[in-house]
Amino acid sequence: MMNKKSIAPFVFVGPHLILFLIFILIPTLYGIYASFTQWNLMNDPVWVGMANYKAILFDESSTFHNQFVNGLSNTLIFVGISVPLLIVIPLSVAVALEHKKVRMKGFIQALLYIPGLISISAAALIWLLIFNKQLGITGNLFHSQAAWPATQPYAWIIIFVITVWGGVGGNMIIYRASIAGVSRDLYEAAEMDGAGAGRKFISITLPSIRFPLIFTFVMTTAGAFNVFGQPLMMTDGGPRQTTHVLMMYIRQLAFGHGESIAGMASAMAVLLGLVILVISALQYYVMNRNAH
């Protein structure tokens, strides 16, 4: 009898558990192990203890230290600007679409959602042409003399444009679904008490979609830390490596030119993982506490 009871849950969770073990847990553990080694992906990893971490964190003359510092600060710039944009814009759109007079809601929603389905490389080609000095709008419409992908702050601007363009739809769908779940009674009661649109949004909508907000905030932040495709395709890290994000350095070390430097790359990846973990935990803690 005991047996019967204890097997059933595993049957349901089993397939996921096995996939989780094979594709997430074991690679993660191996990655952490690799970060304590020198490894070229060919020979056996050579254990070096904390040497990789020491070089990355404390050896200021080391190339890897400079790459890590530059990569992480560029990544933080990206996170700091893109995450608020990817929360505020989808939320505004979702709220705007709730208005009675807005027509073709489904069509507008689809229009904003579709860019997220397009592969980043195809999208980047289109956007690079749009921002091309000779062929695109920057030179012809704005009369800008700069080549945007190679000049700051334009290089960052085009990265944010493509990020917002591709990322608005996902969060918007979540917000629309949660706003639809808020009881109409609350809004009607508020209207009777003379509340305006702003008051209703702050006092009813926002508290009611607290959990979707926390969820999207944490997930968008974690996703933004892993940024790779946009700067790679739009600016290739330039100009002067000012848009070169950490994931690009990690990939170059592990799978770039010549022999792989996978140990150092793993150490950088573990450090990035720790940063994401700490920040996500903080976000969750602060937002959840303030919500009460």
Next chain:
Amino acid sequence: MKAKKMALIMVVLILGSMTILAGCGSGSDKNTITFWTPLTGDDGAYMDQLVKDYNATEPEFKIKHVITADMYTKISTVLNSGKGVPDLAIIHADRVPGFVKQGVLEPMGAAISGQPEITEANYLPQAWATGNIEGTQYTVPLDIHSNTMYYNKDLLKQYGVESFLDDDVVTIEEMLSLQGKMEPDQYVVNDALLGWVIMAQIQNLGGDIQENGKPAVNTPVMKQAFEEVKKIADAGLMTPFGEDGYLMFQAGNVLFSTDGTWSSTAHAAVEGLNFGVTNIYSATPDKFTNRASSHLFAMLKNDQRTDEKEAGVGAFLEFIRENSLEWAKAGQIVASKQVIESPEYDQFMQSFFTSNEKEVESLYIYTYEYYPYVAEAVDTYCADIVRGNVDLDETLATMQKFVEDKIAESSGAAGTP
């Protein structure tokens, strides 16, 4: 009972799917030669055609061509697991020293022993030599693909500078003579493959990227190479920083484009672009160099590859040696002398680079073990140096350190600190 039954079904399903997944790797059958290439571009189609033609001859071992994106990463994966190692692969010249040091390449000797024509004498010398490490031949070359300089015939005429081409060396000095004479939005040269151009100047100026096996990046020659090329940018003759100089050449606004042999097909497709090909510009009138690489056939270590199969590889390589005219269509300089000496080859633009002894010599393949790191450093920093965005001395020191740090890591990983 129901739960038990379900558990059983689940286990069967999971095991079943795992067997299917495991099957993905080891699909090679006994009479097929699995052939991996990194040819993800248009050139992959030309290789497909060559393989198809070979298989049509009903050989004992048919070839299965697998175009593999991220091939080098996948190679390290299969070598580690020992499963699904391809029988034959195309690798780039700069990978050979590293692979040989790591002991992952099988010498070609056994495979080509039955092919009397696959010898050094029948291939372009530097293409053959890159696969020879301490007397052992590890690769057989397919091609040389090189940095080349295309010129716009109409623009040369318009500016009256066709004489630049007379001695096959366009010097930086000649280019500078056009300063102040260019129409608005027209330029003398673009910055395509700028890193390769710098690598060529190092040879032109008599330098190298290594000294006794140690990387030599922060050197007077490297500095001079950058300074010479920088003169063109300083004079306002290079296409503006960050703009697509390749497209500007195709649009007919640039005299010279320093890209690759393989671009000739793309340029030819541009209507109204009247272009020719010559050597990369040089800092000196005495020498010209076209920095090159090579696609090489190689066999990765694999215990399951039988002697018969290796002989099958040899037969395929002999077919390629005789029939790789098809490969010239991809714009590459074919390595087989039989092909490049045939009259049909003359129709291809890149035949310019094998038209005489001096041209053949100009195709320079770097064989320094850590060349990929040096090239990465040059590629990363060259544009900013040439445009004067960074301090040259400081950046050269950074580049030297960049290469040294990477070498220290990789040699540590190879167990030779």
